[in-house]
Amino acid sequence: MRFTSSLLFSAMLLAGCASAPSSIPEPGLTLSLIHINDTHSQFDASPASLKDASGEPLYTYIGGHPRLLTKAQQLRAQAAQEGIPVLFLHGGDAFKGSAYFELFEQRINIDVLNRMNIDAMALGNHEFDIGLTKLADFADKVNFPILAANIDTAAEPLLANSQNLKPYSLFMLDNNQLTPVASVNAAAGREVVAVFGLALEDMRAIAPDTGAVVFSSEIQSAQHTVDALTAQGVQHIIALTHLGHQRDLALASAVNGIDAIVGGHSHSLLGDFRHWYLGAQRPYAAIVTNPDGKGQTCVVQAGQFAQAVGQATLKFNTGGELLSCAGQNTLLAGTDYFRQALRNEPSRIAAVEQAVTERYVAGLPRTAIVAEDAALRSVLDNTYLPAVQQAYGAVISSTETEVPHVRLPGSGGSDKHGSPLAGHIADAMLKYVNQSAVQNLIKRPVQLSLVAAGNIRAPLAAGEVREGNIRLEVLPFDTPLSLLSISGAELRALLTDIISQSVVAGAHTGKFPYVAGIRYVAKQTGPATADLTTLDIKQNGSWQAVEPQQRYSLVTTSYLADGNDGWQLLQQLQAKQSDRQDIILRQQQVVLYPVKRVTAVQDSSGAQSFSARYHNSDGLPCKTEGVDCKVAAQAFIDYLKANPALLQQQREPTVTLQR
Template identity: 60%
Template sequence: MIKKPVSHTAAVMLLALLLVSGCSSQPKTNSGVTLSIVHINDTHSQFDATPAKVKGPTGMPLYTYIGGHPRLLTKARQLQREATARGVASLFLHGGDAFKGSAYFEIFEQKINIDILNRMGIDAMALGNHEFDIGLDKLADFAENINFPLLAANVDNTAEPALAAVANLKAYQLFVLEGTELIAVKNITDTANKTAVAVFGLALENMRSMVPDTGQLVFAGEVSAAQATVDYLQAKGINHIIALTHLGYQRDINLAQQVNGIDVIVGGHSHSLLGNFSQWYLGQQAPYADNITNPDGLGVTCIVQAGQFAQAVGLAEVTFDNTGRLTQCQGENTLLASRDYFTLPLRSDNSRIAATEQLTVESYINRLQRTAITEENPELRQVLNQVYLPAVRQAYGEQISVTEQSISHVRLPGTDGSDQHGSVLAGHITDAMYYWLNMPAVRAKTGRQVDFALIGAGNIRANLEAGAIYEGHIRLEILPFDTPLSIVTLTGAELSELLLQVINATLPAGAHAGKFPYSSHLRYIAQEHASGQAVLQQLQWLDGERWQDIDPDTRYSLATTNYLANGNDGWQRLQQVQQQGTDRLDLIIEQQQLAIYPVKRVDAITDSSGQQAFVAHYQQAEGLPCKVAGNDCKVAAIAMIDYLKATPTLWQQARPATVTLLRR
């Protein structure tokens, strides 16, 4: 009999997803089990290597490329072979968010992920928030056609027509140990008298507030669903339990502190590259394989995560005693380096390091901790080159600019080698939004003068690398979402409350920082205090040529994306401002013409699990027709492209910082 879960919602979900067998036999517990867990997360369809830089042997930076799925495959197979040679069984796990983030995805969507990920030997994947980006039907197609399970123990899909019949979207996957292999099995009965390992998934409990299209899915609480799942598995005699989560590092810590019985959490969502990667200008995050004591004071949960964009692979080696309790967890992330190194960020042939220096540089790179020069898997490289790359190259369109330096993007100031001002690229993008919305032709239709612009860091998906800039770099890589722009009026007090709400949510260690606000014609200084909360020491807007303090009672015209204007991703103060009514305008391109959609109000709708979704009600339409042929909702990208065409010398000028975050 299943132990009653903590909440009614979790009970409904578990009865639907966990009652795969009525068996209550108790497997015998074997002793001294050691496993190797190879893991990746937040790959975001970065099938090719991504540009990077490293401190060279002389202390000067060298420019190169790292990661990509062909390197991931090479390294994962190597790590699993090495485990087998040591007599250790291994799992290859993905912490979610395979979708969105590259030109490959914009063209081939879920189909390329099905193809490439199916070739990689993955054993299970968590359900990430970006898996919802192209709709439930395409998510269902992905889940039905991948050759590994998509896991989310806190998601009830029984009432959602697109996903209800997708058997491969499930709560957990069971494995039994046979020699040096972990064999996937379907039912609890298959684990009888064998050493069994369970991997269960967790999706964000607040998915509705982040993702516009979740249909009739119900998202149960992460902690209650996790404990109920662990209790159920342990009642069936399964004591080696791994949580494969897409919650973010800080929420993984919270989970370990509140749930008994999880041995390992393999995470994603916060893009946490655990360990010291300062040599790669990627900063230093929390140590790899953090061990957290459970609330019972006895159990320990090991937490790991492996960064982003297919740049690194994690390896955790875990050991259990004869009761199934975790006794050791250790390992590290390994950044996957290439053999190509350049002295300039343009990475042109004339800046390639001399052949006489190649061996010296390679030897130096191989000596760096947590780094390995890794060859691409030739078969996977050939598939990408022959099947997908020609269409990607064709989609980039015309050249619109050029930059000799990379224009960086980071989510949170002070991370990934950035200073207290954070992302340079985000500032330029907000400048583009301000510029475009205040163009005479646009203002003639909206009747609005925009005072300042804000964007969340997560709306921006890539750096702008040195070299020629094509339209595709903006539309396919940097701003790939359907992002209509919104103009909405709010008071200075409401603006201040919004900024503090969003900034403070990003400050805890390992927190999801995609919501962090960057600005144009609005500048602020946020000072973090010992409490871990920030206060605004300065909040000003650029009125003509003069910076003026924001007045709490004055109403201002704010530009942002409609995703954020609806209150998604922690920007709920904006939804609250519009709950009773609003003067907001949403802008899209409709059949090559600017179209304006006035909004009446924005509702916060609470589902049966207590989670909220935000819905904009339009004055003369049911919603924005973004999927209609001939319409274009990538308005933020259009604004950036037009801005670059109008300011060809943009990159030659230093942009004064508008965002300052002072950490304690």
């Protein structure tokens, strides 16, 4: 079942405040939820900036797992002091996104997350990025359950016997503490809180390797799970999801009986964080009315990269009805402050400014200065960091200021043109495929490039830029480049569709398109619609309108060319035949893999997955020794080497989003 934005709007009673009944109810359980999501193996702190009390720029670092651990422990201790039971929940996507992960994969996540005292985690799409064997290893070795009530692993031997991958977990209330319990009966009459998980129902169209796992309807599975738990006498039910904030709101308006939804996937830092140049999203803790018109659900999410932690306090009456939900996301600040984006010792603020600056930062809304947990910091520094530092390789460029990356223009303190970094990467891809070494093989000039915001996993911090910054952080995926032709009309339809999907409030925006060789102006025309008012292509050094009937050659990533993450029109254009060529590197030499067609396969639940069929191979040999499939990363590295001052230069915008 699908819900329009207008229906969602009418379903939402309150946003950012508690619901108030007409009469004072008898008090029941009070529950605290500590939550994080989309941490993406960002174990170290992230660069951040703000203005000091006098309006001068100030550069610092925020978040990271050692700081996150300290804050979670503080929140637990505070709840215990107040006699409030607490759960610490992770909304999924612990995998991918840092040099630590590229080197140590699931192993470092097992080590670090097992030290966090997490109670449960949702199954995110990036947990599938490195294969089912390593996902199974992660699920079996973490000391908390991985939850997804809408998946069936019975036909997938690598996951079928996992005891820690399950639909829900039960927690028994005893002496104002919640402890795991095997069943309602085992609770022996004590109050029980249930936490069930939901994974993306369209996971097969997003994740690269889901094997024979079946993903079922989010809404139907949620209602079935809630009904089953309610029938067992469970009064308090939390959904731990990795669906995106918009789909969480839809879930709350379509399912009866969920008290709170703790989400992930859309990286939604709910609340106003413009003072940190992180934008202002919907207020924290939206209260949504259920379809029965009686029940209410509190919906929360906590941003990304371990930069902030959410804390929601839920209050119930003795009948188990949610009375109120309140709280906030808190950004985790440190005490290292610099006057330049390089963040080097010469730019550190003077000692006489330190105390004043700390008081100022600590007084900012939704901000806390938090010390790193010393033990976890030591583990990272001594066990993992030496190998990470060695892997970064040669310096290829430098930048005096951060080169930021945002998914959607206008978010995260960006302007209507969005991500400068994505534009440079699109330029690099276009330059790479038009060099003579590639043209001698493909024998067709390429006019434009397309890249999705989600292909890019990190900004470039000020300072030296090394190859490892690109291959391990910015573009860590195996991303072969794909060349294919498209008409002007098809290009317009593709961009319009993707942008329309992206402008929906709270939507997952990793699909948003950045471009080179063309430029567009898109205007949002409704809650879920956008139109292209301008679509030009550069020819002979000047901009000209894209012709609907003209065919153009484009380069993008193979992931997008297959139709993943909402780019399905590209799959549909190649369903019967394709002129596409995929590029990988073998012994650092370009090798082409021509594609016959791209198929869409449905599993037993109706979910689709997309797969390229090649003329000369069963698939790309990306895991073979001597083969490098990080071609997009190599293209950007080559581009920076050839243009070492590139990151200091202003790029002509090719994306404009008017909202």
